[in-house]
Each structure stands twice: as structure tokens, then as C-alpha cells.
Amino acid sequence: MPEPDVLLEADRLCKYFPVRTGILSRDTVEVRAVDGVSFGIRKGECLGLVGESGCGKTTVGRVVLALYRPTSGHVFFRGRDLFKLPAKELRRLRRRIQIVFQDPVGSLNPRMTVLDIVGDAMEVHGLVSRQSKQRCVQEFLSKVGLNPESVSRYPHEFSGGQRQRIGIARALALEPDLVVCDEAVSALDVSVRAQIINLLADLQEQMGLTYLFISHDLSIVRYLSHRVCVMYLGRIVERAPTSQLFSNPLHPYTQALLSAVPAPCPRNTRKRLLVSGEVPSPMFPPPGCHFHPRCPRCMPICREVPPEEIKAAPGHLVACHLLGEP
Secondary structure, three states: OOOOOEEEEEEEEEEEEEEEEOOOOOEEEEEEEEEEEEEEEEOOOEEEEEOOOOOOHHHHHHHHOOOOOOOEEEEEEOOEEHHHOOHHHHHHHHOOEEEEOOOOOOOOOOOOOHHHHHHHHHHHOOOOOOOOHHHHHHHHHHHOOOOHHHHHOOHHHOOHHHHHHHHHHHHHOOOOOEEEEEOOOOOOOHHHHHHHHHHHHHHHHHHOOEEEEEOOOHHHHHHHOOEEEEEEOOEEEEEEEHHHHHHOOOOHHHHHHHHOOOOOOOOOOOOOOOOOOOOOOOOOOOOOOOOOOOOOOOOHHHHOOOOOEEEEEOOEEEEOHHHHOO
16 A cells, blocks of 8 residues: 555556457467556655656556556555546546646647637536636636637647647646646747746646656656656666756666766766667567666676666665676
């Protein structure tokens, strides 16, 4: 069971997708998108989840939202297992966990006005009456930096950054406790991206929100997150407080990710840790440590035995055999 101050906890979460192969589609293999992930998010904090494309970050977010049912494992929200709740109770709980999608264009219905996009869910959950719906929507538009008078406009009448603000207003309209930000700024221009990040930080402070921030942009994660989990091929390989992870990365994969981040000053050159080869297929993950085919410090044990998490410092856990060396 989770600790009292933990809002959400994932416990040994696995999500496998079956894929049929062969001429007659009789053989079945599994895509191991998430393979034994565990983490907790405390009330009021932002947990960053980072890794390469295809590592399972988005799948974790969708399982947390109960959009996917896990193959095994548990998700506890306020101490209650989401996947053991009755359907009616889960539906009532859904408003407490919301998402901001990556694509601000595809996530908004082009045939609905802003009033309906933001306000319909409020009305369905009984938070507003039909008479007060417009006033409440206008208040949320003001919170996210949009003109309250734009409630009658359609998504195509807004810029990309404004559309993402509408998506944020829609998520906040249900007064959630946890917001999953799934690459929420990756589709935006750099200047607009900074504005949205500052908006998310301000809203967290004002409304006491908790974030699961999924991203591949380490500079944004460093700015916004309190703690960071690093994923590789469905597993978490390192987790630590943000300052500690960026100042002292211990897993070779984390070191490679951070060494690839461009330095703000060209004179401050960094030693690059290069990894070779491609990311293995999640249908046929390598035995032992999933990272061993690309790891420049691979040992024989890495090819055979999956590493256990080792506590390197308070709050700093690393799944690597290198830390277990005498």
C-alpha cells in the first residue's frame, strides 16, 4: 500500500500488447510496452518521466488514467486500487485525474466551440448548471491566459499555443488532483513552449496540482520537475531528485541522455557518452539488463541477470550492476 502523503502509486506495472504473426495469424507475441514499472507521486509535486521515443512513457500515462487496463500490477490513487473499483465509482473518480495531450490540434473537436470543449465535462459531472456553464468556462479561460470572450470560437480560429491553453483549461475545469502532461509542449514553438511551461508552473502553485510530466526534453523536465524517473525499453533504470539526477547521473543510459543535451554556452563542452546500435524491439527485449546491447560498460552479468534497484543515496535508486561491483 502507498504511503499516506503519496497521491498516486504504480506498483510493478506491466502492460503487454498481443500481436498476431504468421501467415494465418495464429502465432502471438507480446509487445512489452511497460515491464514492471513502480513509482509514487506525492501531493503537490511534479514527477518527470523521461526516455527515448518508444520506451513506454505514454503507455504508463494511459494506464495511470485507466484508459488501458494493466496486464499485471496495480495503480493506487489516494490509496485505492483503480482497477478494483466498481465502474460507477471509477467514473466518478476519473475527474480527479486529467490529461493534457501532446497534439493541441488533434485533441480538440473541430466542430465544438470552446464553451462546449471546456464546459461539457463540467456539466456531465454536475459541477455546473447549464445557466452557469458559460461564466465558469470564462473563468478558466482567464486562468490560462485566454480572452474570456472567445467562448463561442472554434479551435481552428486559434494558434497552436492558444489551442494548448484550451486543452489545459479543459483538464483543469474538472478540478483534478493529478494532471498527466503527455509531451504537452513538444509540438509548440520554442517561445510558446516557454510560456506554456511557465503557465503550468504557476497553475500548480495556485491550485495545488500534482503533475506526471512525460517528456523527452530534459531541459524542461529539469525546470519543472521535483523528481525524475528515467525509462528505457519499458523499465525504469534510474530515479532521483531532479538536482541530484542532473548533477550525478549514475546509470550509463542516463549519462548518455544528459551528455546529449546541448550546452547553453559553446565554450562549456561536455564529454559525450556515445551508445551504439538501435533500441531493441519491445517484442523481443534482450535478456538481463535491457540496455546491455548498447551499453559501453557492459559486463557478462548484464547479459544474463536483470539488475535490481540499488539505493545510491537518499531517494536515488539505480538499476545497474555497476553499482553492485565491490
